[in-house]
Amino acid sequence: MKKIFIALVCMSIAVIGMAQWQPAGDKIKTRWTSQVNVQNVLPEYPRPILQRSEWQNLNGLWDYAILDRGKVEPSQYDGKILVPFCVESSLSGVQKSVSDKQELWYHREFSVPKAWNGKHVMLHFGAVDWEADVFVNDVLVGSHRGGYAGFSFDITPFLNAKGMQKLVVRVWDPTDAGYQPIGKQTQNPRSIWYTAVTGIWQTVWMEPVEENHINHINAVADIDNGTLTICAGVACERSRDIVEATVLDGTRVVGSAKGVAGGKLRIAVPNAKLWSPENPYLYNVKLRLLRGGKPIDEVMSYAAMRTIGYARDENGVMRMQLNGKNYFHYGPLDQGWFPDGLYTAPTDEAMLYDIKKTKELGFNMIRKHVKVEPDRWYYHCDREGIVVWQDMPSGDMGNRWEPQVYGGGTDRKRSAASVENYYHEWGEIIDLCSQHPSVVVWTPFNEAWGQFATEEVVAWTNERDPSRLINTASGGNHRNCGDIIDLHNYPGPAMYLSDPNRVNVLGEYGGIGFAMDGHLWWDKKNWGYIQFKSKEEVTDEYVKYAEQLKSFVRRGFSAAVYTQTTDVEGEVNGLMTYDREEVKVDAARVRKVNQEVIAEGSAK
Secondary structure (H helix, E strand, C coil): CHHHHHHHHHHHHHHHHHHHCCCCCCCCCCCCHHHCCCCCCCCCCCCCCCECCCCEECCEEEEEEEEECCCCCCCCCCEEEEECCCCCCCCCCCCCCCCCCEEEEEEEEECCCHHHCCCEEEEEECCEECEEEEEECCEEEEEEECCCCCEEEECHHHCCCCCCEEEEEEEECCHHHCCCECCCEECCCECCEEECCCEECCCEEEEEECCCEEEEEEEEEECCCCEEEEEEEEECCCCCCEEEEEEEECCEEEEEEEEECCCEEEEECCCCCECECCECCCEEEEEEEEECCEEEEEEEEEECECCEEEEECCCCCEEEEECCEECCEEEEEECCCECCCECCCCCHHHHHHHHHHHHHCCCCEEEECCCCCCHHHHHHHHHHCCEEEEECCCECCCCCCCCCCCCCCCCCCCCHHHHHHHHHHHHHHHHHHCCCCCEEEEECEECCCCCCCHHHHHHHHHHHCCCCEEECEECCCCCCCCCEEEEECCCCCCCCCCCCCCEEEEEEEECEECCCCCCCCCCCCCECCEECCCHHHHHHHHHHHHHHHHHHHHHCEEEEEEECCECECCECCCCECCCCCCECCCHHHHHHHHHHHHHHHHCC
């Protein structure tokens, strides 16, 4: 009888939750919209690169209010919002805009499991766009600026001894009225500019830890010497604490090493299985923090044996290399937007779908365009096997773009606050993504959008992470620095500039438009570089461009990026529709020619 009562209570709570939330608006949705469970939103562990067994998901229905900027916490809230979907999205259940003169408030209550007594409780936010103030039990416990990387607070001192705990988050986001990175967001969506994203847009969660605990991993492979160098970041380091890293091939121990927290541990990996898109093998890594020989923290992670670089081929052309062999990178410009969740995929399956489709279409690379994804997206790329070029989201626009002139174009004169924020956010993004072996290229600037102090930014990026290549300015104002010179040309491929001492790539081309009835975001004019009216016409044009690309590959291109994975709002040049219901090309023909292009560029 007791079990029946509990089941009935749970069913009642679920019914009440659904009554308080429905997807907002009448725009197109994905098939995964119906799979969103208010009681269990994005339930997957949010940080697979550092996994602990105990955690608590705080996603779900929160109270929300939109107030004029500068107001105090409201006594009454406007209604319910489904976290972690941004307030402008359908899946939030709200779908309202927030101006730069307003703030978005969130409120909920939570309890801390009794089993966590004696532990430190870490409160994690996957990402909040843009400025967040976090209150626990009416105490401001911390603030964070940055819309694309996670942040955490140790909230232990602010918790009540028993009972429910109060959590409030205040968010301010000026979108394109500010200097901060925004990517394609705007308050005036049109053509290639999309709906603003404000507030919490990645998972909110808690976990119990010791005060000293492991919070970051960086693993760099040296396949020539058969070693893996691991550095584990530790919160509240103590000089006598020891980090132990153990590398496993499945469950078989390959090797281990110990060192002081923050030190670099070099571990031999004999007869290493190399990671590549064709064979994305991952070694398991166990990390333990030891004090007096006893473990006080333990996490599971993973790493890959792979290197990225470039070298001259037999004709003297600089070629991109993976694991010491020529390897042509070919993939779509991927913006990571969804019609129902905007920045946030409705489910983990939806996020994985785009990656799998990309590989099915014969690509081996994704350029993540002026957006950063949740940690699980990079985990899926690591596991599925696809190389990733990571853009810095653009912001503080306004300088002149002169891509045709080598060394031409003026760098933007940013304010001191803008410069400081750029380095802060770019550093957070690098630290996040550098944990993942699939990420192989950093792109600090796109098309001169906010491009400033180019040489200094490239040097700073290289110092932050010297293990990856730097694509100085994708299609932007070219400078003689970094590892890659990147051209953009629409609609067809072209090679109007080259550098004999750097890798030459076609960072964007294509943009073949096809507006498919029944799968469109709005009834206004849709946009594409060129427009066709059938899947056959789009496929023919795609194959024509790919055949043209082969000749440029022979002349020196080491990579190419096709625009784009899916339609996004009014931009209809995707390989798939925005709702992911239709692949807009003949997949078999596209896969065949894509594989031919890759083979052409990967030959010795």
